[in-house]
Amino acid sequence: MIGSEALRTPEQGARAALPAGVVTFLDALGGITLLSGDAIRTAFRRPPEWRLVSEQLEQVGWRSLSIVNLTAVFTGMVLALQLGSYLSRFGAKMFVSRIVGVSLVREMGPVLTALMIGGRVGAGITAELGSMTVTDQVDAIRALGASPVRNLVVPRLLAVLIMLPVLTLIGDLVGVLGGLLIGVTELNLSAAFYINSLTQVLLLEDVFSGLGKSIFFAYFIAAIACYEGLAVTGGADGVGRATTRTVVAASITVLVSDFFLTKLFMIAT
Amino acid sequence: MTPEVHIRCRGLEKRFRDKDVLRGVTLDVRAGETLVVLGGSGSGKSVLLKHMNALLTPDAGSVEVEGVVLGSCREDELARIRRNVAMLFQQAALFDSLTVAENVAYPLREHHLCAEPELRDRVRTALDMVGLAGTETLMPSELSGGMRKRAALARALVLEPRAILYDEPTTGLDPVVAAKVNHLIRDLQRRLGLTGVVVTHDLGSAFFVADRIAFLHDGRIRFVGPPEEARASTDPHLHEFLTAA
Numbered sequence: 001m002i003g004s005e006a007l008r009t010p011e012q013g014a015r016a017a018l019p020a021g022v023v024t025f026l027d028a029l030g031g032i033t034l035l036s037g038d039a040i041r042t043a044f045r046r047p048p049e050w051r052l053v054s055e056q057l058e059q060v061g062w063r064s065l066s067i068v069n070l071t072a073v074f075t076g077m078v079l080a081l082q083l084g085s086y087l088s089r090f091g092a093k094m095f096v097s098r099i100v101g102v103s104l105v106r107e108m109g110p111v112l113t114a115l116m117i118g119g120r121v122g123a124g125i126t127a128e129l130g131s132m133t134v135t136d137q138v139d140a141i142r143a144l145g146a147s148p149v150r151n152l153v154v155p156r157l158l159a160v161l162i163m164l165p166v167l168t169l170i171g172d173l174v175g176v177l178g179g180l181l182i183g184v185t186e187l188n189l190s191a192a193f194y195i196n197s198l199t200q201v202l203l204l205e206d207v208f209s210g211l212g213k214s215i216f217f218a219y220f221i222a223a224i225a226c227y228e229g230l231a232v233t234g235g236a237d238g239v240g241r242a243t244t245r246t247v248v249a250a251s252i253t254v255l256v257s258d259f260f261l262t263k264l265f266m267i268a269t
Numbered sequence: 270m271t272p273e274v275h276i277r278c279r280g281l282e283k284r285f286r287d288k289d290v291l292r293g294v295t296l297d298v299r300a301g302e303t304l305v306v307l308g309g310s311g312s313g314k315s316v317l318l319k320h321m322n323a324l325l326t327p328d329a330g331s332v333e334v335e336g337v338v339l340g341s342c343r344e345d346e347l348a349r350i351r352r353n354v355a356m357l358f359q360q361a362a363l364f365d366s367l368t369v370a371e372n373v374a375y376p377l378r379e380h381h382l383c384a385e386p387e388l389r390d391r392v393r394t395a396l397d398m399v400g401l402a403g404t405e406t407l408m409p410s411e412l413s414g415g416m417r418k419r420a421a422l423a424r425a426l427v428l429e430p431r432a433i434l435y436d437e438p439t440t441g442l443d444p445v446v447a448a449k450v451n452h453l454i455r456d457l458q459r460r461l462g463l464t465g466v467v468v469t470h471d472l473g474s475a476f477f478v479a480d481r482i483a484f485l486h487d488g489r490i491r492f493v494g495p496p497e498e499a500r501a502s503t504d505p506h507l508h509e510f511l512t513a514a
Binding site (some may be wrong): 124131132135136137139140142143144145146147 | 275319322351355356358364380381424428
């Protein structure tokens, strides 16, 4: 449901018997599925405006780089510090680089990057589309014979799908460097030993597992954010509520789906 | 001879949550006329208007534009119809991130209707028509309320539609600017032969621009006729509405 149609009345009947929370959840799930289908059909029927996609690539990628790097470097550093302190008790601090590297690349890198992007980009998309919805700009696009899905949803979906794996890869690298910094300065490990030790255990499939997850996370974040933005009703208050819902829903979806995706990738490899 | 009907609404019903907004609205808009839909706040005027270019779909009833039933159209067919039935939104709905010229050029670029040099000419002509020459590079946030509405009108006109739907065109404007907008609506009808549907509760504007007036109350059309008949109407709700102002 887009623009004015977001106000449509839910049908009565079986829905009326369900608890309101369940109806809201199913409504959102159905809405996100329909919007995703519409976006895929639209993207294949008529290619998106690449100018709009590149604007979003900059917005999602370049402008998120600092927050992703900051998160990654400190996560790598704190992991190395904690593990170094703990493993030193058993004389096993030489394993720090392996544990930090694998846990970052397989797990923490994709999840933390997705949570950062869910907060920064997801909230931004919902706020922007929500403001456009409540000021009739989305209806204006339709009234001019154009498609809000093609002009607003597809570029954002594509940009997040492209940039989240790229940011994850950069975050992985920066996180490992953070760990290396602590390994050298606090744990008295040599840089060469740290890197050699890591490359002995880190496989390409570890990297692909993390990147694979990030593609799913990207879809969840962008689809939730676009749906919530286009389904906003009311004024600024409605935009605020929708933005909060996006951050909460995107974060929960990332964390819950991470478990199932991890199982899936374990079976697949 | 019966005048040609441009937009035909039959038995429109629309419900939002627990509120019946339209309860069987039947209304014809004749080609080339300006029909004003009067009614109080929350009477369903804007909802009715949004059915006329399928921004909303009715729960029951139908809308025909130039003989085409909107309910049976695919989205691409609706897009084609909407190009001929432009809409001026109450809040103007200019795109915040684009300049005035980019806003006006938006539909031309979207539909690849002309090359860049011609596009610039058409944008300039549309802005001239609404008295906004020289504002091409301004952002919507730099415009006054009246200028925003006129810029939005230029964007609606640039596709050379056959009908325009005006949602509260004078709301929030001072009397001088409101009069300019009213003259513009009249002028466009006379010069271009456009069919117009104006939704308003501004009586001065309504009686200035209307060829016919429809009065919407409680989701139903209570009166349709020329302005002078509206003034003489014995319908108690219309009478109360006209005399309260």
